[in-house]
Amino acid sequence: MSARDPIADLKRIAFLLERANEASYRVRAFRSAAKALAALPTTEVASRAAAGTLTDLNGVGDVTARCVTESLAGEEPVYLRRLLATEGVDLDEAATALRTALRGDCHTHSDWSDGGSPIEEMALAAVELGHEYVVLTDHSPRLTVARGLTADRLRKQLDYVAAVNDALPEGFRILTGIEVDILADGTLDQEEELLARLDVVVASVHSGLRDDSARMTKRMLTAIANPHVDILGHCTGRMVANRPAGVTGPGDRAHRRGGKTRPPSDFDADAVFAACAEHDTAVEINSRPERQDPPKRLLRRAMEAGCRFAINTDAHAPGQLDWQRFGCERAALCGVPADRVINSWPAERVVEWAQGHA
Numbered sequence: 054m055s056a057r058d059p060i061a062d063l064k065r066i067a068f069l070l071e072r073a074n075e076a077s078y079r080v081r082a083f084r085s086a087a088k089a090l091a092a093l094p095t096t097e098v099a100s101r102a103a104a105g106t107l108t109d110l111n112g113v114g115d116v117t118a119r120c121v122t123e124s125l126a127g128e129e130p131v132y133l134r135r136l137l138a139t140e141g142v143d144l145d146e147a148a149t150a151l152r153t154a155l156r157g158d159c160h161t162h163s164d165w166s167d168g169g170s171p172i173e174e175m176a177l178a179a180v181e182l183g184h185e186y187v188v189l190t191d192h193s194p195r196l197t198v199a200r201g202l203t204a205d206r207l208r209k210q211l212d213y214v215a216a217v218n219d220a221l222p223e224g225f226r227i228l229t230g231i232e233v234d235i236l237a238d239g240t241l242d243q244e245e246e247l248l249a250r251l252d253v254v255v256a257s258v259h260s261g262l263r264d265d266s267a268r269m270t271k272r273m274l275t276a277i278a279n280p281h282v283d284i285l286g287h288c289t290g291r292m293v294a295n296r297p298a299g300v301t302g303p304g305d306r307a308h309r310r311g312g313k314t315r316p317p318s319d320f321d322a323d324a325v326f327a328a329c330a331e332h333d334t335a336v337e338i339n340s341r342p343e344r345q346d347p348p349k350r351l352l353r354r355a356m357e358a359g360c361r362f363a364i365n366t367d368a369h370a371p372g373q374l375d376w377q378r379f380g381c382e383r384a385a386l387c388g389v390p391a392d393r394v395i396n397s398w399p400a401e402r403v404v405e406w407a408q409g410h411a
């Protein structure tokens with residue numbers, strides 16, 4: 054006799070997925086598997102698990118079969134373990150607490166690249182929101198569709214930001230940064246000397262999103278291990294369809310995509326998150342409604358891997374700076390505590406932490 058009831062575990066997972074507002078097909082998979090197993094004698098469930106033939110049953114897939122096998126072995130299924138972090142938590146309250154804990158935003162754009170507004174306007178909107186800092190992370194040169202900044206333009210921007218900072222209210226500052234492209238070989242699309250000068254470096258994949266898993270994983274691991282990289286931006290690159298009305302605007306690339314969806318990139322998430330934990334590279338929780346990146350199932354894996362996070366808006370316009378709430382909701386659904394989120398720190402600590410990498 055097993056110490057656990059695999060059917061109860063499957064149902065528990067389904068319940069917790071529903072509570073976390075996961076896609077209904079995912080929930081259905083666990084309920085269908087529970088139903089299929091409930092129709093069999095207990096001994097057959099055990100013998101099929103031992104023989105590896107659970108997946109021959111209608112309604113049982115690889116993931117659900119693995120849960121059953123773990124459960125029969127008396128272990129808490131890994132899938133369940135990841136979900137249990139939020140059991141009994143008031144999710145609205147947790148999201149609000151996270152949002153309240155945030156002091157800044159580490160991924161924002163201005164009209165120097167593909168944003169719609171000048172740097173000053175973005176900064177003043179951030180002040181209004183109660184932020185203590187924003188990191189200005191315009192795009193790098195090879196992202197020409199987004200008017201990525203050449204090394205020369207970035208140097209000019211650094212001088213410009215210094216001047217703007219002098220004129221901004223006491224207690225608020227713009228931190229310098231970049232959203233640098235992770236190139237095909239995992240190297241970064243900006244001069245080394247400049248990357249070293251910046252306060253915070255967000256590195257993101259914007260090209261070759263359909264690379265096969267081995268290639269994409271290698272690319273990402275190379276970037277994560279790069280000492281200049283502080284934050285891994287929108288790691289899967291996916292675009293989801295169900296964004297609320299009114300979230301697009303001029304200068305918004307997703308808007309120009311015409312609302313088209315894009316599947317997540319294929320990579321070894323466990324290897325990538327283990328590397329992020331090892332190199333202390335924060336995993337971005339991108340708040341944009343059309344991105345919602347990483348998906349919750351990956352966010353839970355990053356949590357379990359021990360990663361730090363940055364809950365960023367990737368704002369391309371002032372009003373979008375208020376989208377952090379969306380990221381906080383997703384983080385709360387995955388049990389991310391404020392002490393794992395780098396932008397709950399004061400600016401000095403963020404800068405110090407980032408300097409510790411490079």
Ligand SMILES: [Zn+2]
Pocket residue numbers: 232257259286287
């Ligand atoms: Zn990006």
Ligand SMILES: [Zn+2]
Pocket residue numbers: 160162232367
């Ligand atoms: Zn961005």
